[in-house]
Every structure is written in structure tokens, then in C-alpha cells.
Amino acid sequence: MAKATRRYVCRECGASFPKWRGFCDACGTADSIEEEVFAVRPKAFGVVQGGKSKPAVMSDLSVQTLDEPRRSSGMDELDRVLGGGLVRNSAVLIGGDPGIGKSTLLLQAAARLAGTGGRVVYVSGEEATAQIAMRARRLGVDGAAVQVANANALGEIMAALDAGPPPDLLIIDSIQTVFSENLDSAPGTVAQVRACGHELVQYAKQSGAAVFLVGHVTKDGQIAGPRVLEHMVDTVLYFEGDRSHHFRILRSVKNRFGSADEIGVFEMAEQGLIETPNPSALFLGDRDEPVPGAAIFAGMEGSRPILVEIQALVAPSPLATPRRAVVGWDSGRLAMILAVLDTRLGLSLGQNEVYLNVAGGLRISEPAADLAVAAALLSSLSGHSVAPATVIFGEVGLSGAVRRVARSEARLKESSKLGFEHAIVPAGSEGKDLIRTTEVGGLEKLLSLFPLDDR
Structure with missing residues (x-):
């Protein structure tokens, strides 16, 4: 007969403990330990009542597979x-x-x-x-x-x-x-x-x-x-x-x-x-005329290219520790971009409050947004808006170099389809015949597009 016993399991990660505790040692979640009652059967593993269990059927990789077509859900x-x-x-x-x-x-x-x-x-x-x-x-x-x-x-x-x-x-x-x-x-x-x-x-x-x-x-x-x-x-x-x-x-x-x-x-x-x-048209539907601090990023979500607007605001701070607010992007990635801009270009962004927002509520995770974020920050700092009908993408390294990203041709094709005429891309990107491009190998070239002398 099965014997009932008790244990305590974390509902977040599934780790089990012999006694209740206030937090899970495995995942660190507080107040997530729950009591669980289960039965321990007094028989060997793989043996059923009255004899041995049926053995599993073995086959090689030449077994016939299911090639049935998928059925559409209607959506x-x-x-x-x-x-x-x-x-x-x-x-x-x-x-x-x-x-x-x-x-x-x-x-x-x-x-x-x-x-x-x-x-x-x-x-x-x-x-x-x-x-x-x-x-x-x-x-x-x-x-x-x-x-x-x-x-x-x-x-x-x-x-x-x-x-x-x-x-x-x-x-x-x-x-x-x-x-x-x-x-x-x-x-x-x-x-x-x-x-x-x-x-x-x-x-x-x-x-x-x-x-x-x-x-x-x-x-x-x-x-x-x-x-x-x-x-x-x-x-x-x-x-x-x-x-x-x-x-x-x-x-x-x-x-x-x-x-x-x-x-x-x-x-x-x-x-x-x-x-x-066409989600790009949805995210860019409320876009106004070009203003300082706004840059259009040509990103990829799975196999689908999506264009979104990245907005940045750089403002003087009266505080000893300036604020950093990020919506829709990784705050650690923003801190890295700010450090690279300060160190490699000699800017003083660290003394300013910085606000970054991905318009429309979309969350971006790919590193290809680095160059668009840097452009939005430089645009806000200089007061010069990004050129009209321009998209930007590229990964920024700690040395200030701009690295190529995957699926650049698909990004430029989607940009051209939505009426964009110019793209700021890493040097050596594919698909440059689809749209007029400006290649940047480092952040120094990007800074030349946003002169800071007449701020």
C-alpha cells in the first residue's frame, strides 16, 4: 500500500526541501515554499503489480516520421x-x-x-x-x-x-x-x-x-x-x-x-x-516630423523585420547622481553605451540625466539597437535631429567600433518598403543596393553627423 509523506516544494523553481522555510535557497524567492503530499510506493522502479513492466520499443533513426501538413488555426x-x-x-x-x-x-x-x-x-x-x-x-x-x-x-x-x-x-x-x-x-x-x-x-x-x-x-x-x-x-x-x-x-x-x-x-x-x-506601420503610425533625440531602429524579431522609434532625452541634472530611466531596453546596455560615448568621444553624458524610451511599448533585446540608441543620445545632446527618412542599426563594442549585425539585407528591404530612403549601417553590411547608405566603422563617424560646437 502506498505510504503518504510530505515535502516542501518551491512553486517558482520546483526545488524540494524536507522542512518549510521562508525563502528558496535555489532561486532566492521569498514565501514560495508550499507543502506537497505525495505517495511512496513500496516497489522497485519499473515493476508493476504482479510482474515486470512492458519494455520500451526500440528503433533506429530510419523509423518513419510524420510528414503530415500543419493545419492552419485560421489566424x-x-x-x-x-x-x-x-x-x-x-x-x-x-x-x-x-x-x-x-x-x-x-x-x-x-x-x-x-x-x-x-x-x-x-x-x-x-x-x-x-x-x-x-x-x-x-x-x-x-x-x-x-x-x-x-x-x-x-x-x-x-x-x-x-x-x-x-x-x-x-x-x-x-x-x-x-x-x-x-x-x-x-x-x-x-x-x-x-x-x-x-x-x-x-x-x-x-x-x-x-x-x-x-x-x-x-x-x-x-x-x-x-x-x-x-x-x-x-x-x-x-x-x-x-x-x-x-x-x-x-x-x-x-x-x-x-x-x-x-x-x-x-x-x-x-x-x-x-x-x-505589417507591425512596422503600427509602431511608426504616430511618428511626427524628425525632432532631436529620435531615431528609427530597423530591428529583427525572429524572422520578421520591425521598425520602431527610439527616443532619448539628455538633460542637465541638479542632482549629485543623475537619473537614468529606461523603458523598453536593457538598462545595463544603456550604461555601457553611455560609458563608451564618454570614454571614446570625450563627452560628458555621465553628468546629465538620461531618459530612453522605445515608442509604442515594444521591448527590444538585440544588440543591433546600440547604434540607434547612440544616435538618439547624440541627437538630443547636440540638438540636431536625425536626417529625415533614415533608419539606423549596428552593434557598438567597448572600443567604440561598430560591428555588423545579422539579416541586414532584410532590415534594409523592410525600410525601403516603408518609404525610408537612407540608412546608417555598419561598414560592410549586405543589401546596400536596396537603399542609400552611410557606413560607419566607429562612433567617431557617427559623431560627425551631429556637430556639438553650435549647441
Whole structure:
């Protein structure tokens, strides 16, 4: 007979401890240790009751693979992030802040897939079926043949799925509300999320369905629960966005069937999420005439080139320690650029307050934005605006040299398509025949474009 025992597990990283403590020694998170009750079975590993377990089937790499085409979800931006569409036997985990639009996105995708003849099951542990129907009417998809259920018990969900043919798409909203009747712990605990997630992933592998699991996030923006859940699934998506802005970004951080770091862009409207095939036009839509401190950066998000405006303000500081405020970029990267400008060009930016903002609320992480940030800072300091219809990209080294970046041809092609006529790029960049370019090998050449003598 199984013997019940207790241990204490961190809900953030999954580390276990024999006794409760106020913070996790593994990840350093405070107040994240939860009690977990589990059963220890008095039998050897791999042996079932009454004899030996069935051995695993071995094969070589010549085994026949599944070459079935992907199925479109009905939303091109979602298909782009997934790598081309839904994959059978796949498990997808999608997380995001509360109210960002995860349920809206999945309900719209479910309705469009059902409209093409696919069988879709939507299981919600947070909303009643009447509430889901109300949201469907608001989105204009209430006529879709989507099977909806309100259930939290894993046994009830699996029994309902086994009663009919496997769906093409199964949506569980959310995994933190589902609980297994075989465990004594509450829904959302590490044990419940791990056990229920494993069961649903196995159902996807055995039934052929594409399973979407909605996950809650912590205050740091990470998916709540054990990190083993992200390892179990095939794809991990994050739905991002600032509520003060009307656009949302679906970002892939793990994808076994496609490219990671791919993004899809949506615009939040009264009728739901609207796909944005040209996000550069969205981010640059409110751009005014060139002003000092603004530079257009040609960046890459996955395989998609995106143009955004970087705004900088350099102002005298009355404080002994000037302020540094950064929105949408790495603050450590800004400190490095300021140190390089001060040391290599002899500027005094360290004595000024510096504010940096990526317009539109987009967050940029690639080093190719270094040159655009440096140009925005020099433009604000000198009072000279960047030349009209100009884009900038390049990585800045600690020596002040400007290094080439990947996919420069795609960046310049997107810039030319949106009407930009000039680009400031690292020396030796590809695609220079697409647009008029100014090559800079170091920050000294960039400084010559923003004379400081007539400040």
C-alpha cells in the first residue's frame, strides 16, 4: 500500500526541501515554499503489480516520421509564431498577464478552426459556459461549432474526451485551475500543475490532438508553477503588451517545430484581436516630423523585420547622481553605451540625466539597437535631429567600433518598403543596393553627423 509523506516544494523553481522555510535557497524567492503530499510506493522502479513492466520499443533513426501538413488555426499571426500552423500530437503552453487577451486569442482561433470543419474542445476552469458564450457574442463568433465545458477535475475532463473522437484542438484555460483527484494538494500547487500537465501532454501525444494550456504568470512575468511544465510541452508562448497601448505581441520562446523568438502582432479592438501583418506601420503610425533625440531602429524579431522609434532625452541634472530611466531596453546596455560615448568621444553624458524610451511599448533585446540608441543620445545632446527618412542599426563594442549585425539585407528591404530612403549601417553590411547608405566603422563617424560646437 502506498505510504503518504510530505515535502516542501518551491512553486517558482520546483526545488524540494524536507522542512518549510521562508525563502528558496535555489532561486532566492521569498514565501514560495508550499507543502506537497505525495505517495511512496513500496516497489522497485519499473515493476508493476504482479510482474515486470512492458519494455520500451526500440528503433533506429530510419523509423518513419510524420510528414503530415500543419493545419492552419485560421489566424496567420498565430500560425507564424507556431512555425506554420498547428502540429498534431503537440502541446503548447501560453502565458501572459491577467486580462492581456489570452482567452480572447484562443477563443477566436478555436472559432476559426471550427469554421473550417475542425473539432475543437474548449475547457475553462475559470469561466462558466454562459460567460464564454457571452464573450463569443461580443467577438462575433457565437455561431462557431466549438464544444465548451466548465470543469476543474482532471478525471472529468479526460472522461469527456474519451467519450468522443479526439479533437483537432483542445484548449485548457487554465492549467492552474485543473486538479487531479488522486492528489491531496490544492489546485495550482506544484504537484497538481506537474501531474495535470503531464497527463494532458500525454493525451496530446497519444490522441493526435493539438493541446493548448493557458498558464498564469508571476509578478516577474514568468509562467507560474514548476519549470518542468515548460520542459514537458513542445512550444512555449508569451502574450505580451502594455494595457496603455492597443497592440499585443505573441512571442515564442521555445518551439520544437519552428523558430524560437518569432512574434505575432495583434491589435486589441472592441471586436477582439485584429491581426497586424505589417507591425512596422503600427509602431511608426504616430511618428511626427524628425525632432532631436529620435531615431528609427530597423530591428529583427525572429524572422520578421520591425521598425520602431527610439527616443532619448539628455538633460542637465541638479542632482549629485543623475537619473537614468529606461523603458523598453536593457538598462545595463544603456550604461555601457553611455560609458563608451564618454570614454571614446570625450563627452560628458555621465553628468546629465538620461531618459530612453522605445515608442509604442515594444521591448527590444538585440544588440543591433546600440547604434540607434547612440544616435538618439547624440541627437538630443547636440540638438540636431536625425536626417529625415533614415533608419539606423549596428552593434557598438567597448572600443567604440561598430560591428555588423545579422539579416541586414532584410532590415534594409523592410525600410525601403516603408518609404525610408537612407540608412546608417555598419561598414560592410549586405543589401546596400536596396537603399542609400552611410557606413560607419566607429562612433567617431557617427559623431560627425551631429556637430556639438553650435549647441
